[in-house]
Amino acid sequence: MKACVTCSKPGNLGICLPCAERAESMLFAIIPWTPFEKCAIHPDLAAEEFSEVWKNSRYTVSVRHTKDDYGSPLVHLSIKRNDKNPMHDWRDLQRIKNEILGPEEEAMELYPSESRLVDTANQYHLWCMKGCKAPFGYNSQRLVMEDVGKTGGKQRPFEKKPDDLATEEQYLERLAEHNKKKVAAIGYREQIRSLLDAATKDEGYCQNPYRYVSNPKKCEVYKPTKPEEWCGPCLARLLKKLAVESGMFSGQ
16 A cells, blocks of 8 residues: 555555545645536425526525424525535535525525434535524624634635725724723723613602502502503512513623
């Protein structure tokens, strides 16, 4: 067995399997990206209720319009490399999502419980509830960078440079502004908490007992569905309860 020409480890034909896989991945990455074009649907895909197939120089994407368990519309993208080799390039998946579904749509990749795992091919799946934003993820402004020297990260160059590519200096400016707003928000939260604590010091106090002479109760008991008619202390108790339940006072 010859030694690998790259790492000197034993390998068939002069190259070991890990080096061959890395080389194959690099060759795949330099294939120019072309626009997706619509293709004919194979009968097997049609039988699985896929209605569209799109293909470009690197990937084939099958599209299925279905519904989730609650009856809401759901779009399923089934994705494979044209050479059927393994892939998991996040940027490519993001670009596929943008070009097939639209740049402002959000899609998710599921890592299921082992009891319902389906792993039979180098096929990858995105799920999109069109028009809906995921209830998780970063809620900050868009940020894309290549120059990340001082941040401690490592980033490869973009194949297609975004128009809004940020410099490291711009990133540090945004980080400083974010931290400034975060400190201010903590101060506002503490002020609100102090005001609500003062307003709800007496848990049983209600300023409107004269309204309920025949049945003296607090506003939230007497008019549970009309908080706009509650007195100040009762309304403050409601606001404090909502703030605590939402986690407003738990995080810094």
